[in-house]
Amino acid sequence: MSSNQSGGTASGQxxxxxxxxxxxxxxxxxxTSVVLVNVGINAAFxxxxxxxxxxxxxxxxxxxxxxxxxxxxxxxxxxSLVANPLFGTFSDRTVSRYGRRVPWVFIGALLGTLGLIGLxxxxxxAAMALLWCLVQxxxxxxxxxxxxxxxxQVPTRQRGIIGGLSSMGTVVGILLGAAIGxxxxxxxxxxxxxxxVGLLLGMVPYLFFANDPVLSVNDRPMFTxxxxxxxxxxxxxxxxxxxxxxxxxxxxxxxxxxxxxxxLFFLTDAVGYENxxxxxxxxxxxxxxxTLITAVIGGRWTDKVGKRKPFVMASSAIIALAALVLAFxxxxxxALAGAAILGVGYGVYLAVDFALLTQVLPSAASRGKDMGxxxxxxxxxxxIAPIIAWPLVTILGGYVTLYVVAAVIGLLGAVFVVKIxxxx
Numbered sequence: 001m002s003s004n005q006s007g008g009t010a011s012g013q014x015x016x017x018x019x020x021x022x023x024x025x026x027x028x029x030x031x032t033s034v035v036l037v038n039v040g041i042n043a044a045f046x047x048x049x050x051x052x053x054x055x056x057x058x059x060x061x062x063x064x065x066x067x068x069x070x071x072x073x074x075x076x077x078x079x080s081l082v083a084n085p086l087f088g089t090f091s092d093r094t095v096s097r098y099g100r101r102v103p104w105v106f107i108g109a110l111l112g113t114l115g116l117i118g119l120x121x122x123x124x125x126a127a128m129a130l131l132w133c134l135v136q137x138x139x140x141x142x143x144x145x146x147x148x149x150x151x152x153q154v155p156t157r158q159r160g161i162i163g164g165l166s167s168m169g170t171v172v173g174i175l176l177g178a179a180i181g182x183x184x185x186x187x188x189x190x191x192x193x194x195x196x197v198g199l200l201l202g203m204v205p206y207l208f209f210a211n212d213p214v215l216s217v218n219d220r221p222m223f224t225x226x227x228x229x230x231x232x233x234x235x236x237x238x239x240x241x242x243x244x245x246x247x248x249x250x251x252x253x254x255x256x257x258x259x260x261x262x263x264l265f266f267l268t269d270a271v272g273y274e275n276x277x278x279x280x281x282x283x284x285x286x287x288x289x290x291t292l293i294t295a296v297i298g299g300r301w302t303d304k305v306g307k308r309k310p311f312v313m314a315s316s317a318i319i320a321l322a323a324l325v326l327a328f329x330x331x332x333x334x335a336l337a338g339a340a341i342l343g344v345g346y347g348v349y350l351a352v353d354f355a356l357l358t359q360v361l362p363s364a365a366s367r368g369k370d371m372g373x374x375x376x377x378x379x380x381x382x383x384i385a386p387i388i389a390w391p392l393v394t395i396l397g398g399y400v401t402l403y404v405v406a407a408v409i410g411l412l413g414a415v416f417v418v419k420i421x422x423x424x
Contacts, residue, residue, distance in 0.1 A: 026154050031162060033209040035169035037105065037146050040202020041139050042173025043180070044112050047195040048119070049073060050174070050280055051181025053132065054264045055188040060125055066265065066394060070386035072129045073261070076136035077382030084379055087141035088148055088372025093220055099212020100368065101152070104145035109203040111138025116196035120189040136379075139199070144375055146206070148368035151358045152213065157303060159358050164299025164351030171291040171347070173202075178284035182277050234362060234373060241360040242370075244419040249353060249377040252316050255410030257385035258402060259323050259342065262393060270330045270399045279332075283339040290343030291350070298348035299355070307424045308356040309417050311348055316414035318345030320407040327403035359423050 057068035087104050094100045115134030122128040154162045176198065184191040236243035263283070267276035302311050322342035325334055361370045392402040 025158055026162065029209050030153070030211065031165055033205040034146060034149065034162075035165055035172075036202045037142070037206040038166055038169025038202075039173040039176065040109070040199040041112075041143050041146070042170045043176040043202070044116060044135060044139050044173075044195045044199040045177070046174040047177030047180045047191060047198075048116075048132070048135070050178050050260070050284065051264060051277055052119075052184075052188040052191045052195070053128075055181075055186060055191075055277075056119070056122070056128060057125075059188070060128075066262070066390055068125055068128075069261075070390045071125070072132050074383050074386045075129045076132040077379055077386075079133040080136040080140040080379035080382065081376050083137045083140035084144045084375035085369055085372035088144040088368035088370070088375075089366075090368075091145045091148060092366050092368040093215075095215050095217050095220055097214060099210065100215050101145040101149045102207060102210050102212045105142045105203060105206055105210075108138045108140070108142030108145065109199055111135075112142065112199050113138070113196045116192045116199065120192040140375070140379065142203070144368060144372040147375060148371045149210065149212065150354075151361060151371070153211075154358075156359060159355040160299040160301075160303035160308075160351060161296070162299070163354035163358075164295040164297075164347075166354070167295040167299075167347065167350035168292050170350065171288045171295070175284050175288035178281045182281035186277070234370065239360070239362050241420045241422045242362060244416055245353075245357050245360050246374060246377050248312065248316075248413045248417045248420075249357065249374065250380060251413035251416065252319060252349065252353075252410050253378055253381040254384055254388075255323060255406045255408075255413070256319060256342075256346065257381045258389055258406035258409070259319075259326065259338075261385050261389050262399075262402070265393075266326070266330075266399055267335065271332055271335055273332055273335075279335070283335055286336065286339040287343040287346070290340055291347035294344050294347030295351040296347075299351035302352045302355060308352050308359070309420060309424060311352040312356060312417045313414045315345045315347075315349035315352065316410055316417070318342075319349065320410040320414070321345070323403040323407040323410065327400045327407070330399060356420070356423050360420070 053072055054065065054069055057072065058065040060068055087108065091100050091104045094103055096103050112135050115131045115138060118131040118134070119128065122131055150159070150162060150166065177195065180191050180194050180198075184194070234242055264276050264280055267273040267279045271279075273279040298311055298315070302308055319342060322338045322345060325338040325341060328334075329337065357374050363370065388405065389402055392405060393399060
């Protein structure tokens, strides 16, 4: 919450707050609520993705576990492609006394909770896939609304540090998800229930402290189905910086998902680690601690110097280096080193790239939709990565090939960021 959100309730003021660039710094309790909702959403994402879905896939068929996991995560990610911009567009148009974003955070978290509870007793692979799609629908809807709240309420000069703190929520959620997977010791049904509780608890503070600016009915755009569908296309020719920023994030995330998708199976089959679930927790802990540190440092540093691109380029190269370490040193020591390097690179990347993205949005009136389109660059790699990873691991050379490909793709992200002209 900040002084630019705490004034009176006159219609004109509400309109200016909802659609104008924010000018006053956000306060700590608002930032804390954003961090916590990110913790809940990402625990609900990554507890299943890192451990629980893999355990459930192996429970259905040990021989086909890689294919089942690829099918389920790919289907869920396909749903997220639609959910992110769709919920973002809905939130842009929402007229509510609670603001534009809060209702969709609430609805999304409830849908995600129902999906997680259902996964605990999924009777078949088909049911598992459908319920994971429901989780992705709800959590991505909540994520789209929460992400849009940052350019709604955070001034440009603060976006590096707020992006870093928001990334802390993401990383803590990832670590919490790995911890849940390790603590339940193979009881994935209990793990899904714990993830559902975490999602709900993370949402509650945001409902009280979001202080979401209210959109006037008079300011809501006229709705037609044609304009609604056309709105999801953002012309690369008209907005080239937005397009290059999207491509950069997409490529880096493809590389990152290729690294993490089969981590449980990598520890089991390539490294031969005796307790792979606990191994995932250790690696995620190292990764998380270093990501938390470098996200805050990188966020503050980029705000101070006023530059984004050099940080994005350097962090993308570091992420690629982590993949190469895993490729050529498939040992427990190599995995520890890879996790540490990945944490250093990804922390800076999360904070700085988010700040860069908020500075290339086409329109204040469509922040939710535009950030939803940006979030597709996070979600689409979850569809692409299993399609790429499965044949690489099972047919085309195994984990060495997988991680080399991940490094090359990530490095392309570092190259293309130079094409962005409107941000230093």
